[in-house]
Amino acid sequence: xxxxxxxxxxxxxxxxxxxxxxxxxxxxxxxxxxxxxxxxxxxxxxxxxxxxxxxxxxxxxxxxxxxxxxxxxxxxxxxxxxxxxxxxxxxxxxxxxxxxxxxxxxxxxxxxxxxxxxxxxxxxxxxxxxxxxxxxxxxxxxxxxxxxxxxxxxxxxxxxxxxxxxxxxxxxxxxxxxxxxxxxxxxxxxxxxxxxxxxxxxxxxxxxxxxxxxxxxxxxxxxxxxxxxxxxxxxxxxxxxxxx
Amino acid sequence: xxxxxxxxxxxxxxxxxxxxxxxxxxxxxxxxxxxxxxxxxxxxxxxxxxxxxxxxxxxxxxxxxxxxxxxxxxxxxxxxxxxxxxxxxxxxxxxxxxxxxxxxxxxxxxxxxxxxxxxxxxxxxxxxxxxxxxxxxxxxxxxxxxxxxxxxxxxxxxxxxxxxxxxxxxxxxxxxxxxxxxxxxxxxxxxxxxxxxxxxxxxxxxxxxxxxxxxxx
Numbered sequence: 001x002x003x004x005x006x007x008x009x010x011x012x013x014x015x016x017x018x019x020x021x022x023x024x025x026x027x028x029x030x031x032x033x034x035x036x037x038x039x040x041x042x043x044x045x046x047x048x049x050x051x052x053x054x055x056x057x058x059x060x061x062x063x064x065x066x067x068x069x070x071x072x073x074x075x076x077x078x079x080x081x082x083x084x085x086x087x088x089x090x091x092x093x094x095x096x097x098x099x100x101x102x103x104x105x106x107x108x109x110x111x112x113x114x115x116x117x118x119x120x121x122x123x124x125x126x127x128x129x130x131x132x133x134x135x136x137x138x139x140x141x142x143x144x145x146x147x148x149x150x151x152x153x154x155x156x157x158x159x160x161x162x163x164x165x166x167x168x169x170x171x172x173x174x175x176x177x178x179x180x181x182x183x184x185x186x187x188x189x190x191x192x193x194x195x196x197x198x199x200x201x202x203x204x205x206x207x208x209x210x211x212x213x214x215x216x217x218x219x220x221x222x223x224x225x226x227x228x229x230x231x232x233x234x235x236x237x238x239x240x241x242x243x244x
Numbered sequence: 245x246x247x248x249x250x251x252x253x254x255x256x257x258x259x260x261x262x263x264x265x266x267x268x269x270x271x272x273x274x275x276x277x278x279x280x281x282x283x284x285x286x287x288x289x290x291x292x293x294x295x296x297x298x299x300x301x302x303x304x305x306x307x308x309x310x311x312x313x314x315x316x317x318x319x320x321x322x323x324x325x326x327x328x329x330x331x332x333x334x335x336x337x338x339x340x341x342x343x344x345x346x347x348x349x350x351x352x353x354x355x356x357x358x359x360x361x362x363x364x365x366x367x368x369x370x371x372x373x374x375x376x377x378x379x380x381x382x383x384x385x386x387x388x389x390x391x392x393x394x395x396x397x398x399x400x401x402x403x404x405x406x407x408x409x410x411x412x413x414x415x416x417x418x419x420x421x422x423x424x425x426x427x428x429x430x431x432x433x434x435x436x437x438x439x440x441x442x443x444x445x446x447x448x449x450x451x452x453x454x455x456x457x458x459x460x461x
Contacts, residue, residue: 053365079365084366092380
C-alpha cells in the first residue's frame with residue numbers, strides 16, 4: 001500500500017501573481033516528507049494542485065509514475081486513494097460519526113464494517129466516546145482530530161497534511177503527530193506534510209524540502225536539511241532569519 | 245348557527261387544501277430546479293436570477309389576472325374548464341409561490357460554503373454524492389424556502405379571488421371570505437376567520453420549524 005508522488009514543472013498563478021513557478025518534487029513510496037517554507041509561498045496551493053482542487057497552468061503530477069488522469073471516472077478512482085487534512089477543516093453539520101463515515105459511505109462501505117471502521121478511526125484520535133456528539137460543539141483541536149480521522153478512515157495511500165496542527169495546543173499537536181506516525185506504521189502510506197513548524201518536520205519526516213520563490217530550493221534528509229543546509233536561503237529559514 | 249359553523253369548516257378545509265396542494269406542487273417543481281441551478285453555473289443564470297427576483301414581487305392580482313386570462317374560455321387553457329374551480333386557484337397559487345421557493349432554494353444552495361463542496365470532493369464524493377451533500381447541508385435553508393412559500397400561499401388573496409371567483413360553497417377560502425365579510429360589515433365573522441388563519445399558520449410553522457431544527461447542526 002504505497003504510492004510514489006511526483007510533481008514536475010508545476011506552475012500556478014492567481015490574477016497574474018505567479019505562486020508556483022516550476023515546482024519539482026518527488027516523494028518516494030511510503031515516505032514521510034515535509035514541505036516547509038514561509039507563509040504565502042504556495043505550499044497549500046501545491047497540495048491543492050496535487051489533490052485536483054486546483055488546475056495548474058503547466059506541469060504534471062504523477063502518481064506511481066503515471067500522469068494524473070483527466071477523465072472524471074479515472075480521476076475519481078485516484079482521488080479516492082488520496083486523503084487530505086486542511087489547516088482549518090470544515091466539518092459537516094451532523095455527528096462525529098457522520099463526518100468520519102462520510103468517505104466510507106461514498107465508497108459504498110456498509111454496516112457493520114462502516115460503523116466498526118468509523119469507531120476505530122475515532123479511537124485513533126481519542127474521540128470514540130464522542131461518536132454521537134454534534135460536530136458543531138467541538139473545540140478547534142477536537143475538530144482537527146475529527147478531520148484527521150475522516151481522512152484516514154478510508155486508508156488512503158497518499159496522505160496530504162496541510163498545516164494540520166497549526167494553532168493547536170501542545171497536547172493536541174502531540175496526539176495528532178502520534179496518530180500520523182501510527183497510521184504510517186500500520187499502512188506504509190506516503191505522507192506529505194506541509195508545515196512551517198520546523199520542529200514538527202524534524203519529529204515526523206524523514207526528508208524535507210524548502211519551498212521559496214515559487215520553487216523548491218533544496219531537498220534533503222531531515223538531519224542534513226536542518227543541520228547542514230546547502231542553500232543559503234534554506235539556512236536562513238531554519239535559523240529563523242528568513243527575510244520576508 | 246350550525247350553518248355558519250359548517251361554512252367555516254368548509255372554508256377552512258378548502259383553504260388548507262388549496263394552500264397545501266399549491267405549496268406541495270410548487271415545492272416539487274422548485275426544489276429540484278433550484279438545487280440544479282444553485283449547484284452549477286449555467287448560461288443565462290444571471291438573467292434567470294433577475295427574473296426570479298422580479299417575480300418575488302409579482303403582485304398576486306397581476307398573477308391572478310394572467311392565470312384568469314389563461315384559463316378563461318377564450319384563453320389557451322380555456323378548454324380545461326379550471327376557471328372558478330379550486331384547481332384553478334391551486335394553479336394561480338403555484339404561479340405565485342414557485343418563484344419564491346425556487347429563488348430562495350437556488351440562493352441557499354449556491355451560497356453553501358464553497359468549502360462544503362471542496363470537503364466532499366476531497367473525501368471522494370462523485371458528482372451526484374457531492375450534490376446530495378450540498379443539499380443535506382443546505383436543508384435548513386431549503387425548509388425556510390418552503391415555509392416562506394406556504395406563508396405566501398396562506399396569506400394570498402388577490403389571485404385566488406380573481407381565479408376562484410369566491411363562489412359560495414365552492415371556491416370560498418379564508419382570505420377571500422375575510423375581504424367580503426369586511427365589505428358587508430360582518431366584522432365578528434371576519435375576526436373569527438382571521439383567528440383560524442393564524443392558528444393554521446402557527447401549527448404549520450411549528451411543524452416545519454421542528455423539522456428545520458432537526459436539520460440544524
